[in-house]
Amino acid sequence: MTNIQQKEIPVSDEITSPETQQNRAIPNGEAAAAFLAAGVGCLTMGLLTVVETPFGSLHTLLQFYPPSGSITGISTVMVIAWLASWFVLYRFWKNKQVNLIKVFALTLAFILLGVVGIFPPFVHLFA
């Protein structure tokens, strides 16, 4: 009698699981919304830092916690702007494929403008 040797075929973990096959790919709109919102937050800080410098009343208004000065108000508004823009952009882009290169370029531009806006020699031009 021939001894048929059953060769064990290893199950490759290269094969995608049923759950993965069922999950649809997430469009890049969600990522784009997150990126651009971060840019908006950074830009907000730059803009506020420049604008509050010549206006003493705004500078005082932004002192949400006076021992720390206006940075508390600027950072709070920055976080609000970041989260609010994220919420809005997510609602618009969550099921869409967007031009990620353009969105990310805009994000980087916003971050750069934000950095310029907080750079003290630039800010002092408006003092």
Add this chain to the structure above:
Amino acid sequence: MLFSSGSLLADIHGLVFGAIFLLAYSGGMVGLLDLHSSWETRKGQRALTKQLAIGTWAMAIVAWLTVITGTYLIYPLYRTEYRAVLSSTFWNTFGMVLKTHIGWFAPILATTVAVVIWRYKTQLIEEKRIRYALEVLFSLAFLTAGIAGLLGALTTKALPVY
């Protein structure tokens, strides 16, 4: 007394929270760069993205703790002790002003990276552009935190908090 309360807070802010964030960057960056479909099995990819998600979330939380302790606990002490020279010394007019502002970029950028990694998981392996964008943002988070940390360390040397 070995530490005053102010210097202890400053140490926790900079040497603990700040250092953890900066050091964890290298691990996170290696994880992001390793997300290549040809380098890992499916099982390995799932494990790697899970590790990345945990690591980047931990970094984001530490970044928030760093800026909040710095802005609301240490900065008031600094402003009180050096009130007389706040508008005149370079360390304040440039160093501390830039530090307190640029530091806030880091947690926002780090949180963005953590959320996108957590949301996309293994899909990131196929999404080259999203991955490259994450690498850039992650590096910017590191750079802004590094600038804030350097300025903080130098300013503390010149104008220490007690």
